[in-house]
Amino acid sequence: MTYKTRADGRKFDETRKIEAKVGIIPNADGSAYFKIGNTWAYAAVYGPRNLHPKFLQDPSKGILRCNYNMMPFSSSGERVRPGGSRRSKEISMVTEKALLPVLDLVEYPNSVVDVFIELPQTEAGSRCAGICAASMALADAGLAMKDLVAAISVGRVDDKIVVDLNYLEESYPDGPVADIPVAMMPNQGKITLLQMDGLISKDNLKKALEMAKKACKDIYEIQKKALKEKYRTEAEEQV
Amino acid sequence: MSEIKVKDKDIVVPGEVVALGMDIFPGSGTYREGENIISARLGLVQIDGRTIKLIPLSGRYIPKKFDTIICKVTDVSLNGWRLDTNSPYQAMLPMKEATSQFIPRGADLTQFYDIGDYIVCKIFNVTSQKLVDVTMRGVGLSKLKGGRTIQVESNKVPRIVGKQGSMVSMIKDATGCNIIVGQNGLVWINGTPENELLAIKSIRKIEEESHLSGLTDKIKEFLDNGKAKPSV
Numbered sequence: 001m002t003y004k005t006r007a008d009g010r011k012f013d014e015t016r017k018i019e020a021k022v023g024i025i026p027n028a029d030g031s032a033y034f035k036i037g038n039t040w041a042y043a044a045v046y047g048p049r050n051l052h053p054k055f056l057q058d059p060s061k062g063i064l065r066c067n068y069n070m071m072p073f074s075s076s077g078e079r080v081r082p083g084g085s086r087r088s089k090e091i092s093m094v095t096e097k098a099l100l101p102v103l104d105l106v107e108y109p110n111s112v113v114d115v116f117i118e119l120p121q122t123e124a125g126s127r128c129a130g131i132c133a134a135s136m137a138l139a140d141a142g143l144a145m146k147d148l149v150a151a152i153s154v155g156r157v158d159d160k161i162v163v164d165l166n167y168l169e170e171s172y173p174d175g176p177v178a179d180i181p182v183a184m185m186p187n188q189g190k191i192t193l194l195q196m197d198g199l200i201s202k203d204n205l206k207k208a209l210e211m212a213k214k215a216c217k218d219i220y221e222i223q224k225k226a227l228k229e230k231y232r233t234e235a236e237e238q239v
Numbered sequence: 240m241s242e243i244k245v246k247d248k249d250i251v252v253p254g255e256v257v258a259l260g261m262d263i264f265p266g267s268g269t270y271r272e273g274e275n276i277i278s279a280r281l282g283l284v285q286i287d288g289r290t291i292k293l294i295p296l297s298g299r300y301i302p303k304k305f306d307t308i309i310c311k312v313t314d315v316s317l318n319g320w321r322l323d324t325n326s327p328y329q330a331m332l333p334m335k336e337a338t339s340q341f342i343p344r345g346a347d348l349t350q351f352y353d354i355g356d357y358i359v360c361k362i363f364n365v366t367s368q369k370l371v372d373v374t375m376r377g378v379g380l381s382k383l384k385g386g387r388t389i390q391v392e393s394n395k396v397p398r399i400v401g402k403q404g405s406m407v408s409m410i411k412d413a414t415g416c417n418i419i420v421g422q423n424g425l426v427w428i429n430g431t432p433e434n435e436l437l438a439i440k441s442i443r444k445i446e447e448e449s450h451l452s453g454l455t456d457k458i459k460e461f462l463d464n465g466k467a468k469p470s471v
Contacts, residue, residue, distance in 0.1 A: 029297070029298070029299060030297065047299070047327065048299055048327045049299070049327050050327050050328070050329070059368055062327075102253070104279070107301065108301070108327060108369075109367070109368050109369055110327075110328075110368065110369065111327035111328070111369075139252055139253050139280070139281045140281065140297060141297060141298060141299075142280065142281060142295050142296065142297035142298025142299070142394070143280070143298065144268075144279050144280050145253035145254075145279060145280060146253065146254065146270070146277075146279060147253055147254035147277075148252065148253050148254050185254070186254065187254040187255075187256075187277070188254075188272075220254070223252070224252045224255070227250075227252045227281060228250050228252065231250045231281075231296055231450070232250065
């Protein structure tokens with residue numbers, strides 16, 4: 001049996017519907033949400049700010065701290081136990097590593113930039129949505145960045161290569177599946193996050209990464225628009 | 240073969256190509272990658288001859304030499320005061336920079352500035368590790384008595400002050416308040432309660448509409464309207 005059409009009627013290289021907005025949390029120095037299908041990620045950035053305990057400070061540059069958290073009611077199945085888990089700890093770590101290459105924190109020695117990613121509802125691709133939201137929030141916080149980071153999951157469902165797997169595809173029962181979250185600097189074409197769950201051949205992986213590259217460029221345009229929108233509306237409302 | 244891809248006062252995001260070609264120079268907030276000049280932050284484009292620079296629209300205050308700032312005293316030690324600067328870094332006010340008075344050995348330093356006091360001071364040194372030293376010696380540097388302190392975005396301080404202080408003196412004249420604007424985004428206002436509120440409202444308005452032209456006229460109108468009604 002082959003995988004002919006996608007469960008939600010999308011094309012194989014089409015992402016779910018994306019919505020992005022910047023400046024949603026007034027208390028934070030920078031904030032954004034990124035909604036892709038039923039996966040919603042909210043990111044808030046605080047800092048650069050004073051870092052304690054002191055032994056964590058780095059005198060040569062500021063540090064980045066990410067915190068990924070799924071809310072208890074966020075999954076469609078069982079309640080997610082609140083607080084950190086092994087999974088959330090790992091995702092916080094990979095998010096941090098995906099964002100760090102674009103940031104320039106040498107201007108802020110001994111300080112910290114905190115990124116909080118909260119997910120009120122999830123349906124596959126949550127780490128990618130989190131990274132997209134966090135990178136917009138970091139730009140909104142006015143930090144020096146080489147590029148934004150866009151992320152998307154690609155993969156294979158049975159014999160097809162697809163972009164942005166949803167939960168049904170991730171858990172496709174009738175054939176092998178590979179789920180590959182990719183984060184990229186869209187303008188430089190460099191990859192900052194690459195993980196995989198499942199099996200895929202070398203050729204298919206290359207094809208999948210090409211598709212990810214294209215999808216990331218599209219996401220970058222959405223991020224760009226959302227960032228410009230915040231300052232543009234402020235300017236145009238008064239005219 | 241050079242080409243500037245953006246207009247003056249455009250908003251650009253990180254990673255956006257702002258110009259092509261080697262005879263255009265990257266200013267602050269941009270960097271060169273090959274032949275391209277790329278934006279390195281969210282900001283407003285300013286084209287200055289052949290240089291392109293970005294004016295930041297957001298971000299925390301970072302201490303800079305010779306800035307006059309408003310600080311809160313957080314700690315009193317043997318040889319001076321520790322201050323909160325509304326930035327990631329604390330400042331140190333050494334005893335000899337604190338006042339022109341003679342401070343005898345072993346004196347109780349809280350009689351000059353106590354914890355929780357707000358003071359106006361000037362940064363006279365910032366090290367590479369962002370150790371900040373401030374001084375109180377100079378014109379207009381003193382402890383703030385009475386009034387209220389509000390926090391604004393530090394990137395908008397230049398708009399609140401205006402050209403040669405035109406904006407802030409307009410608010411001062413209209414409300415009769417004493418106003419001191421610190422570069423770090425703290426603003427101290429002292430007057431009658433109604434006038435203080437009017438001054439705060441107009442400052443918030445400037446903050447919201449800071450990237451619009453004709454701001455001075457709008458604020459003037461706002462202040463006139465505010466004064467005509469019996470203020471709330």
